[in-house]
Amino acid sequence: MGTGIFENRYFKFERSVKNGIMKFRLLYSRRKAYRLRKQVVQTRGETILNRKLKRAIKAYSRKRFGTKAYWPYLAYYTELKGEFVDGWIPYDYYRYMMLPSINPQYSTEISEHKTFDHRIFGNFSIRPLYIFVSGIFYDADFNQVDAEQLIKSLADHNDYIVVKEERGTHGKQVRMIHASEFRLDIINRKLNYVIQPYVKQYKVINDVYPDSVNTFRVLTYLGADGSVSIKFSILRFGIDGSKVDNLSSQGQFIYFDEKGKPSEQAYNILGIPTGSSHKNTGFKYSDFSIPMYEELIEACKTAHRKYPYIRLVGWDVCVDEHGKPKLIEWNADNPGFYPEEALFGPFFPDDDEIFLS
Amino acid sequence: MVGYITKMYFWFERCIRKLFLIINLVQLRRLAHKDRKQVVKQKGKSVVTREIKKAIKEYARERFGSKAYWPYLAYYSEMRGEFIKGWIPDDYFTTVVEPKLNPLNYSNISGVKTYDHRLFGEFAIRPFVLFISGLFYDADLNLIKEGQLKDVLSDYNGELVLKEEFGFGGKQVRFIHSSEFKPELLRRGINYVIQPSIKQHKILNDLYPDSVNTFRVASLFKKDGSIEIKFVILRFGVNGVKVDNMSSGGQCLYIDPFGIPSKVAHDNLGLAVGEKHQNTGFVFADLKVPMLEDIMESCKTAHLKYPYVGLVGWDVCIDEHGKPKLLEWNAYNSLYAWVDALYGPFMADDNEIE
Numbered sequence: 001m002g003t004g005i006f007e008n009r010y011f012k013f014e015r016s017v018k019n020g021i022m023k024f025r026l027l028y029s030r031r032k033a034y035r036l037r038k039q040v041v042q043t044r045g046e047t048i049l050n051r052k053l054k055r056a057i058k059a060y061s062r063k064r065f066g067t068k069a070y071w072p073y074l075a076y077y078t079e080l081k082g083e084f085v086d087g088w089i090p091y092d093y094y095r096y097m098m099l100p101s102i103n104p105q106y107s108t109e110i111s112e113h114k115t116f117d118h119r120i121f122g123n124f125s126i127r128p129l130y131i132f133v134s135g136i137f138y139d140a141d142f143n144q145v146d147a148e149q150l151i152k153s154l155a156d157h158n159d160y161i162v163v164k165e166e167r168g169t170h171g172k173q174v175r176m177i178h179a180s181e182f183r184l185d186i187i188n189r190k191l192n193y194v195i196q197p198y199v200k201q202y203k204v205i206n207d208v209y210p211d212s213v214n215t216f217r218v219l220t221y222l223g224a225d226g227s228v229s230i231k232f233s234i235l236r237f238g239i240d241g242s243k244v245d246n247l248s249s250q251g252q253f254i255y256f257d258e259k260g261k262p263s264e265q266a267y268n269i270l271g272i273p274t275g276s277s278h279k280n281t282g283f284k285y286s287d288f289s290i291p292m293y294e295e296l297i298e299a300c301k302t303a304h305r306k307y308p309y310i311r312l313v314g315w316d317v318c319v320d321e322h323g324k325p326k327l328i329e330w331n332a333d334n335p336g337f338y339p340e341e342a343l344f345g346p347f348f349p350d351d352d353e354i355f356l357s
Numbered sequence: 358m359v360g361y362i363t364k365m366y367f368w369f370e371r372c373i374r375k376l377f378l379i380i381n382l383v384q385l386r387r388l389a390h391k392d393r394k395q396v397v398k399q400k401g402k403s404v405v406t407r408e409i410k411k412a413i414k415e416y417a418r419e420r421f422g423s424k425a426y427w428p429y430l431a432y433y434s435e436m437r438g439e440f441i442k443g444w445i446p447d448d449y450f451t452t453v454v455e456p457k458l459n460p461l462n463y464s465n466i467s468g469v470k471t472y473d474h475r476l477f478g479e480f481a482i483r484p485f486v487l488f489i490s491g492l493f494y495d496a497d498l499n500l501i502k503e504g505q506l507k508d509v510l511s512d513y514n515g516e517l518v519l520k521e522e523f524g525f526g527g528k529q530v531r532f533i534h535s536s537e538f539k540p541e542l543l544r545r546g547i548n549y550v551i552q553p554s555i556k557q558h559k560i561l562n563d564l565y566p567d568s569v570n571t572f573r574v575a576s577l578f579k580k581d582g583s584i585e586i587k588f589v590i591l592r593f594g595v596n597g598v599k600v601d602n603m604s605s606g607g608q609c610l611y612i613d614p615f616g617i618p619s620k621v622a623h624d625n626l627g628l629a630v631g632e633k634h635q636n637t638g639f640v641f642a643d644l645k646v647p648m649l650e651d652i653m654e655s656c657k658t659a660h661l662k663y664p665y666v667g668l669v670g671w672d673v674c675i676d677e678h679g680k681p682k683l684l685e686w687n688a689y690n691s692l693y694a695w696v697d698a699l700y701g702p703f704m705a706d707d708n709e710i711e
Binding site: 028 | 362384463469523
């Protein structure tokens with residue numbers, strides 16, 4: 001389609017518009033960093049950031065990332081941690097510079113296709129009862145299933161099921177209903193869905209907080225030599241009757257160190273400590289221990305090896321009643337990062353890992 | 358305040374997107390005019406009279422909501438020699454129909470060539486080595502250390518095909534002997550699939566031996582979950598070219614559902630280029646493809662394994678044993694405009710393009 005100058009101008013224009021949008025995004029993201037920092041200072045009642053510290057942060061930002069403009073997130077991290085730590089990655093850099101280069105966009109899209117997970121990861125993911133793709137129902141092996149037959153066999157299922165909308169985020173597009181209540185009109189025919197059996201969670205995890213399915217978030221990294229390592233691992237749970245464990249829906253988390261030892265305290269989405277035991281169940285976090293923790297970590301590593309197209313993956317894993325780790329979903333587009341990095345990082349002190357050059 | 362900014366931002370993004378779409382449409386229509394002129398010049402006459410133009414515009418307004426879609430329809434009319442209702446103009450297809458049938462987030466995987474054998478199994482050529490994220494893997498995704506690579510290659514000792522992921526028009530395909538392979542040939546930041554070179558079946562080799570000649574099969578996922586084959590064409594190279602892609606000067610034959618080839622071959626504009634291959638002298642009408650049924654069935658089965666996209670263009674060759682093998686699949690630019698013009702309309706049913 002070589003129509004010469006016109007096309008070149010067009011691409012130039014497209015590029016400059018894209019750059020403009022990116023600048024706007026960075027600006028917007030930094031405004032959020034100010035707000036986060038303010039919130040932390042407000043909760044603490046004191047600020048530790050002074051002129052000297054700010055200067056050090058800006059110097060670090062310029063030295064490592066080429067511009068001091070990345071200081072707002074680093075300042076927020078500093079307030080949260082109580083000190084400045086060399087090696088941190090500011091969230092805006094992580095999201096808009098690092099992730100696009102280590103997780104190319106066309107390779108991350110498949111992580112949002114929940115109807116596809118079991119085909120990539122096999123037994124690690126929950127085997128769907130049914131899936132709904134392009135207006136047709138299928139079983140897990142992609143054999144077409146008649147809608148009436150599906151309702152009949154769901155009526156016999158006699159347990160809860162989970163209906164997940166593809167491309168839904170933050171657990172908002174997930175519905176838990178009894179199988180006998182399934183109706184065709186709860187499905188939007190233009191979208192894809194996966195229908196899974198409801199997973200009863202492992203006893204210890206249930207004891208932490210029984211109303212939500214509490215999931216581990218394990219962040220794995222594929223190194224330049226092909227090895228997969230763990231960047232961090234946390235367990236999230238709901239509070240105050242919430243049915244979901246997402247941090248964005250008031251959920252909290254505990255952090256596990258390399259040996260699998262839990263943090264004394266739980267934290268909220270801002271990274272502010274919320275106490276050493278669950279406010280509703282009274283579960284003491286330092287007592288948390290499950291025998292299959294290592295197995296869970298290994299399962300995430302093995303799964304990442306099956307999809308080496310991206311370097312960083314956030315795995316949402318629960319443990320079923322028999323103690324088997326089960327993949328709920330995986331995130332390659334924008335796996336959460338900032339309170340963890342501030343409190344327990346730096347996870348990427350090595351410039352080679354973030355492909356700065 | 359923040360909500361207001363977010364709203365503004367999304368509004369701005371929408372505007373920009375609309376603007377891009379308009380620019381794209383203008384450009385496509387310029388192309389349609391250019392192609393039409395070329396057809397008229399070659400044929401020496403024009404069939405689009407005032408009356409026909411009026412009928413075309415009326416059809417465009419009625420079916421697509423705007424008469425602005427007329428240029429492609431006029432180009433098709435010149436090609437065919439008459440105007441036929443039911444055609445889809447290419448600008449409407451690429452900007453409206455295809456994004457709807459093949460949402461970008463689902464169609465992108467068709468460019469991930471290192472993934473084909475995991476999706477389609479035996480139908481795809483089993484790769485020899487994969488190069489993903491700067492690392493070498495075997496077909497089962499076991500890591501190959503750089504030291505081991507040499508042994509793997511010398512064990513193979515034959516011709517290899519190096520394919521760049523997201524390469525278009527066969528330009529990103531290289532042929533190389535395994536003894537000449539060096540990791541430095543691969544660019545970092547790009548994934549590659551390295552396959553054994555396929556020996557094609559005699560009937561295709563007789564047609565033109567220098568390129569691997571492939572069938573392009575267009576299949577549509579229908580509302581009831583079944584697959585319909587829309588058309589089959591066979592592409593081949595000319596003048597010593599190693600690839601059969603039309604954009605690289607290749608030509609093609611239309612194969613009807615009964616396996617009978619078109620009398621004349623076409624170039625990438627759809628213009629007729631003769632009844633014999635210009636280099637081998639192969640008479641196109643003599644071509645018989647006994648495995649056509651097998652090819653179409655394989656494409657149908659494959660499409661059922663990935664029903665996320667509505668329209669797929671499959672590039673299939675036949676190996677020396679007569680087995681259809683998938684070289685590539687395309688969920689982007691899946692329909693050839695001129696095939697619709699000359700042998701269509703293939704998408705006359707509004708239900709199918711909704």
